[in-house]
Amino acid sequence: MTEEKKDLGTGSSRRNFIKTTALAAAGFMIVPRHVLGGRGFLAPSDRLMVAAVGAGGKGQSNIANIYKGGKSEIAFLCDVDDRRAAASVKAFPKAKYYRDYREMLDKDGKNLDAVVVSTPDHNHAMIAMAAMQLGKHVYVEKPLSHDIYEARKLTEAANRYQVVTQMGNQGSSGDGVRQLQDWIDAGVIGKVENVYCWTDRPSWPQGVLWPSTNGEIPKELDWDLWLGSAPYKPFIDKLVPFNWRGWWDYGTGAIGDMGCHLVEPPFRVLGLDTPIDVQCSVGSIYVDEFKRGYFPDSCPPSSHVIMTFEKTKKTKGNLQIHWMDGGIKPARPEELLPNEPFGANGVLFEGTKGKMMCDVYGANPRLLPLTKNAEDRTKKRTERVPGGVDGHYWQWAEAAIAGYGKMKLSSPFEIAGPLTETLLIANLAIRGTDVQKPKENGKGFSYPGRDIKLLWDKQNLRVTNFDDVNQFVKREYRQGWSLGV
Numbered sequence: 193m194t195e196e197k198k199d200l201g202t203g204s205s206r207r208n209f210i211k212t213t214a215l216a217a218a219g220f221m222i223v224p225r226h227v228l229g230g231r232g233f234l235a236p237s238d239r240l241m242v243a244a245v246g247a248g249g250k251g252q253s254n255i256a257n258i259y260k261g262g263k264s265e266i267a268f269l270c271d272v273d274d275r276r277a278a279a280s281v282k283a284f285p286k287a288k289y290y291r292d293y294r295e296m297l298d299k300d301g302k303n304l305d306a307v308v309v310s311t312p313d314h315n316h317a318m319i320a321m322a323a324m325q326l327g328k329h330v331y332v333e334k335p336l337s338h339d340i341y342e343a344r345k346l347t348e349a350a351n352r353y354q355v356v357t358q359m360g361n362q363g364s365s366g367d368g369v370r371q372l373q374d375w376i377d378a379g380v381i382g383k384v385e386n387v388y389c390w391t392d393r394p395s396w397p398q399g400v401l402w403p404s405t406n407g408e409i410p411k412e413l414d415w416d417l418w419l420g421s422a423p424y425k426p427f428i429d430k431l432v433p434f435n436w437r438g439w440w441d442y443g444t445g446a447i448g449d450m451g452c453h454l455v456e457p458p459f460r461v462l463g464l465d466t467p468i469d470v471q472c473s474v475g476s477i478y479v480d481e482f483k484r485g486y487f488p489d490s491c492p493p494s495s496h497v498i499m500t501f502e503k504t505k506k507t508k509g510n511l512q513i514h515w516m517d518g519g520i521k522p523a524r525p526e527e528l529l530p531n532e533p534f535g536a537n538g539v540l541f542e543g544t545k546g547k548m549m550c551d552v553y554g555a556n557p558r559l560l561p562l563t564k565n566a567e568d569r570t571k572k573r574t575e576r577v578p579g580g581v582d583g584h585y586w587q588w589a590e591a592a593i594a595g596y597g598k599m600k601l602s603s604p605f606e607i608a609g610p611l612t613e614t615l616l617i618a619n620l621a622i623r624g625t626d627v628q629k630p631k632e633n634g635k636g637f638s639y640p641g642r643d644i645k646l647l648w649d650k651q652n653l654r655v656t657n658f659d660d661v662n663q664f665v666k667r668e669y670r671q672g673w674s675l676g677v
Contacts, residue, residue, distance in 0.1 A: 240329075240589050243268035243300070244308045245293045245319050248276025249433055250333055251310030254360060254585070255280060258308065258331070261586030263593060268304055270296050274412035276433055291414055293319050301326050306592050309333060310360070314442045315420040317342035318675050324353045325676060329592040331585075333360040334452035335444055336605065336612040340653055341666035343616065345677050347609030354596040358588035359608035361452040363553025364460065365584035370574040371557040372541075373461045375548055376506055378570050380559065382545030383508040384462055388522040389454040389515050391552070392536040393446040398438040398518075399477040399485065399493040403428045421669040438491050440664075444619060445491035446517035450537065450552065451615040452608075457539055457554040458513060459611050462506045466613050467499040467513075471645040472621040475518055486637075488626040494518020497618045508544055515618060525549075527560035553581065577602060621646050624661040 240263055244255045247269040258264050270290040271277035281289060290296040307323035309316055309332045317337040320330045324346075336359050337343040350357045363369060375381060407429035409415045415427050422441045437443035447455075458464065475494030477485040497515040504511075514522065524534055525547055537552040547560040559565050577583040584602055591599035603611075624641030631638050646655045654662050669675065 238593070240264040240592050241267045241303065241305045242308060242589075243270065243296060243304045243306070243328075244280070244310065245270045245296075246308075246310030246333070247271040247280040248273060248278075249310070250360075251276075251308070252280050252283075254308050254310050254331070254333065256283065257582060257585040258589055259284075260582070261589050263586065263589045264306075268296055268300060272414045272417040273410075273432065275410065292417055294322070297322055297326060301328070305329060306331070306356075306589075311420075312418075312436050312442050313338040313444050313448060314422045317346055318421055318669070318673060320346055321349060321676050324349050324355050324357075327353060327355060329356040329588075331358045331360065331588050332608075334608075334612075335359075335448045335615060336608050337616075338442075338444060339665065339667055340613050340616045340620075342675065343609050343612040344653060345675060347605045349677070350605040350609075356588065356592040356596055356599075356601070357605040357608070358584070358591075358601055359452065359603040359605070359612070360584075361456055361603055361608070361611075362581045362584035363453050363555065364456055364607075365577040365579075365587060365602040366554050366581045367576055368550055368557045369457045369460060369554035370572075370576055372457055372548065372550060372554060373574040374570050374572055375557075375559070376461045376541075377573065380546065380568075380570060381541060381543030381548050384458075384506060384511060384541055384543045385508045386542045387458045387462075387511065387513045388540040388542075389451070389458070389513060390521045390538060391446055391450040391454060391517050392519050393450050393517055394438055394491070394493070396435045396438045398445070398491045399475070399487050400438070400490050401487060402439075402489055407431075419670065421673040423670055440489060440491065440623065443491070444616065445622065446495070447497070447515055447615050447618050447622075450517070451515065451618070452611065453552050453554075454537065454539055455513065455515065455615060456603075456611060457550055458541065459614065460607070462501075462511065463504045464501045464511070464614075466610050466650050467501050467617055467648060468510075468650075469500045469645050469647050470497060470617055470621045472497040472618070472625065473642075474622060474625050475520075486626065486628060488623075488628070492518075492622065492625070494520055495622050496520055497621055499614065499618055525560055528562075532562060617646075617648055620655060620661045620664055623664050624658060627660045 242264045244251055248271055255266050259266055266284040266287050269277060269280055269287045270293050272291055306329040309319045316332055320332050323330050336346060406426040409427045437449055473496050474492035495517055499513045501511045503509050527547060535551055539550050541548045550557045577587055579586055587601055591601055627641040628637045628639060641658055647657045649656050653665050
């Protein structure tokens with residue numbers, strides 16, 4: 193029996209079916225949601241009953257924004273850290289509180305319609321998958337997953353289980369990226385030749401060794417549940433709630449954090465798919481006068497990644513996107529005057545007829561030189577999302593109420609999945625620079641992944657010319673944790 197058939201034919205779904213049949217026979221006119229059951233079913237007059245896994249930090253803002261749309265009830269809160277969840281617990285006092293999402297889905301899965309996942313990256317996929325397999329709509333914070341394999345499986349699962357999905361890159365619903373689309377479609381800058389994306393992140397430690405001194409686990413934190421799918425390690429100070437981003441076991445570095453906001457505009461408006469090859473250079477931390485530090489557990493302090501994409505109708509030929517983090521930026525465009533701001537985070541499109549820029553989230557789109565913007569008369573042809581960036585949350589809730597396939601979304605997994613894969617393929621190149629092998633003469637080590645271009649096989653999810661990095665395509669989960677596929 194397949195997993196899909198098992199979900200549909202046994203357990204709570206079967207019990208709900210029996211209850212529904214009995215009530216119908218008795219002549220009931222109004223049937224509660226938990227009796228109706230069904231995959232993604234929602235009574236038209238109902239509000240969306242939402243469960244939040246990760247209720248603090250970004251989770252707090254996610255559920256607050258979803259609630260502000262007026263169509264959702266925050267019915268369940270789940271967090272492994274009571275300190276982080278405190279503000280949401282206060283804001284939604286009627287919500288039932290859990291620490292373990294598995295217990296929540298097991299006990300109250302029949303009473304909820306949708307799940308918002310706002311945990312660290314390494315636990316995104318297994319929580320989202322568990323919810324989708326119960327027929328629940330999901331909103332997952334960016335990046336969609338920690339591993340390429342997970343992103344592919346989530347994309348497939350969204351279609352298989354026919355649930356409404358959205359990734360938390362809210363800029364994809366903004367007016368800015370739609371203005372960029374209008375300019376591209378109208379040929380204002382011609383065919384695009386190169387794109388540059390840059391960020392001042394990381395704003396957390398990277399290029400460091402795991403601390404040798406263990407910390408004391410706060411009584412409000414369940415450390416084992418926080419680790420989830422990741423290998424067991426003793427608790428260290430300052431890892432939670434934010435510095436986990438710089439460690440490969442939990443985070444995806446600067447490109448995982450900001451790439452969904454900066455690479456997304458060119459990925460969308462140029463109609464790109466995952467890259468065909470990727471190469472990079474990374475910043476160094478020197479441990480002595482002659483040798484670069486070796487920190488395989490931690491992302492580097494800075495990187496410059498070049499991703500090559502196959503030609504589309506909007507590009508001159510195969511396109512290169514340059515990703516730069518750690519404060520590295522491309523050269524200022526000649527069209528910018530000396531004192532006109534270039535921005536700490538941004539995107540630059542170079543076309544055959546001109547250039548255009550935007551900030552993070554696709555905000556503040558502008559043609560270069562800036563004087564062109566006052567003269568621009570390009571018609572708005574790309575449909576805007578009501579509410580713009582804020583509408584990203586409301587759009588998902590309304591689509592979930594309408595049902596699978598009834599409404600268009602800005603970042604469903606069919607779009608968010610390939611975008612996430614793209615960013616994680618870039619991370620293969622970054623991680624490959626720390627692949628260490630003993631030299632043949634036995635004196636020291638070599639780093640064969642530092643000076644090569646990785647060739648990507650999309651269908652088989654593997655690098656074809658440097659097998660050492662394929663171990664990072666699909667990691668091994670800690671015993672007791674599973675993606676469920």
